[in-house]
Amino acid sequence: MKIGDLLRKGVFSVSFEFFPPKTPEGERQLFETVRELKELKPTFVSVTYGAGGSTRDRTRRVVKRIHEEIGLTVMAHLTCIAHTREELMEILEDYRSIGIENILALRGDIPRDMPDFRPPEGACRYAKELVELIRRRFGDHFSVGVASYPEGHPESPNMEWEIRFFKEKVDAGADFSITQMFFENRYYYEFVELCDRAGIEIPIIPGIMPITNFRQIKKFASMCGATIPQSLIERMEPVEDRPEEVAKIGVEFAIGQCEELLKNGVPGLHFYTLNKSRATIEIYSAIKDMVPVRDLYA
Numbered sequence: 001m002k003i004g005d006l007l008r009k010g011v012f013s014v015s016f017e018f019f020p021p022k023t024p025e026g027e028r029q030l031f032e033t034v035r036e037l038k039e040l041k042p043t044f045v046s047v048t049y050g051a052g053g054s055t056r057d058r059t060r061r062v063v064k065r066i067h068e069e070i071g072l073t074v075m076a077h078l079t080c081i082a083h084t085r086e087e088l089m090e091i092l093e094d095y096r097s098i099g100i101e102n103i104l105a106l107r108g109d110i111p112r113d114m115p116d117f118r119p120p121e122g123a124c125r126y127a128k129e130l131v132e133l134i135r136r137r138f139g140d141h142f143s144v145g146v147a148s149y150p151e152g153h154p155e156s157p158n159m160e161w162e163i164r165f166f167k168e169k170v171d172a173g174a175d176f177s178i179t180q181m182f183f184e185n186r187y188y189y190e191f192v193e194l195c196d197r198a199g200i201e202i203p204i205i206p207g208i209m210p211i212t213n214f215r216q217i218k219k220f221a222s223m224c225g226a227t228i229p230q231s232l233i234e235r236m237e238p239v240e241d242r243p244e245e246v247a248k249i250g251v252e253f254a255i256g257q258c259e260e261l262l263k264n265g266v267p268g269l270h271f272y273t274l275n276k277s278r279a280t281i282e283i284y285s286a287i288k289d290m291v292p293v294r295d296l297y298a
Contacts (some may be wrong), residue, residue, distance in 0.1 A: 001073045003044050003102050004175030007203045012292040013043040014284070015075075015178075015205070018275050020058035029275065030062070034070055036277040040284050042072065043268065043294065044102065046178075051109045056091070062066040064098055066174035075145060076100055079108025079278060080124035082117075085133060088124065092134065093212040096141060098222075104178070105130040105169075120281025128165070128212040131172040146170070148204055150191035154225045163198050176202050178270045180256045181209035181226050183253075185260050208258060210271070210279040211250030214240040251279050255286045262290045 007013060016037050021027045034045065047062050049055055059076065066074045076095055080088060095103070107127045108119050124130045127146055132251040134144055146169045149162060164202035166177075182188055188206050195204065211217045214236045221228050232253055258269055269291075271280045284291075 001044075001058040001101065002143035002175075003073070003145065006043060007267060009174050011043065012203060012294050013203075013270070014040065014291065014294070015042050015044045015046065015268065015270045016280060017046045017048065017207075017270060017272050018061040018062065020050075020055045020062045022058075026275075027062070031065070031070075033273065034066060034072070034277055037273070037280060038070060038072060040159060040281070041294070044075050045072040046075040046077060046104060046270075049079050049106070049108070051079070051082075053079065053082045060091075060094065063095070063100060067099060069093060073102065074100065074209075075102035075104055077104045077106060078130070079106045080127065080130040080133075081108045081110070081119050082123070084120050084122050085124060086122075088130065088133060090143070092138060098136065101141065102143045102145070103134060104147070105134060105174070106147055112186075114294065126165075128168045128172045131169055131174055143175050144173060145176050145178055146174040147180060148191065149180045149225070150182045150187040151180075151225050151227060152222070159194060163194050163200075166195070166200050167200055170200050170202055174202060176267075177204045179204060179207045180224050181207050181220070181272060183209075183221075183226060183228050183232065183257070185257060185264075187227070188261070188266075190266065205267055205268040205270045207260055207270045207272060208254055208283075210247075210254045210283060211236070212247040212274070212276070212279050213243070214246050214250075217250075245287075247279060251282050254283050255280070258287045259290060260284060262287065 021030050047059050049059050063074050063076045066072055105127050119125055124133060131144055134142055148166055152159055152162045192204055235249050273280050
């Protein structure tokens with residue numbers, strides 16, 4: 001099932017993101033989570049891809065298992081900066097052969113342990129080039145998603161620059177976008193308005209990160225440039241050593257964030273699960289009556 005086709009039909013999307021575990025026990029726990037979240041009838045789930053292609057085999061294995069064993073529509077993340085075009089073609093051909101129809105096309109982060117990293121000769125240096133490669137070699141076989149950054153990519157000097165390069169990915173053939181996590185909805189609304197002015201018409205799905213580990217999320221936020229509201233920091237800091245309290249506040253905050261987004265007609269919600277189900281299930285249970293009726297087979 002192609003995500004872009006569903007979104008074009010107006011299907012409201014609920015989706016969950018996972019990362020490929022490093023150990024067999026981690027994978028066992030992940031698939032417990034996937035089975036639990038399957039009960040929420042997600043439009044799709046996605047599996048991330050490590051910096052520099054470091055999780056290539058693990059990502060592929062998890063994608064294949066979810067597709068074949070769980071029966072969910074799955075989108076494979078693919079980063080391009082550390083691969084030659086030949087390697088990218090090999091990965092994409094493999095995904096096509098096992099029945100995968102959805103790809104999230106990403107540039108990818110520079111590996112932090114390789115400060116002198118240089119892309120291999122002939123690499124796609126930007127996500128736009130990966131989207132172009134997919135469209136040129138595979139036509140419409142894959143529905144192609146891309147990332148977007150409501151507060152701007154850490155490497156973008158300003159939002160004018162951000163919108164310019166986002167539009168290049170869209171013009172190259174992207175069907176939809178999923179945003180980086182954000183905690184203040186105004187950044188999402190302002191970003192969508194800028195996209196409208198630039199003639200960008202693809203669905204932009206907000207990415208929601210429930211805060212269940214405050215120290216971890218602070219680190220993530222500092223790396224990607226996401227702003228944590230001061231009011232939330234002031235609630236979290238006194239209890240950051242008490243996981244249950246942190247999770248309670250984080251879930252409550254995410255419920256409010258999702259409720260406001262739903263009232264403002266977003267095309268979907270994409271949850272960064274960190275391979276755990278509890279927070280996502282609690283949030284969805286609280287907002288489910290606001291979620292538009294979804295017929296994935298209409």
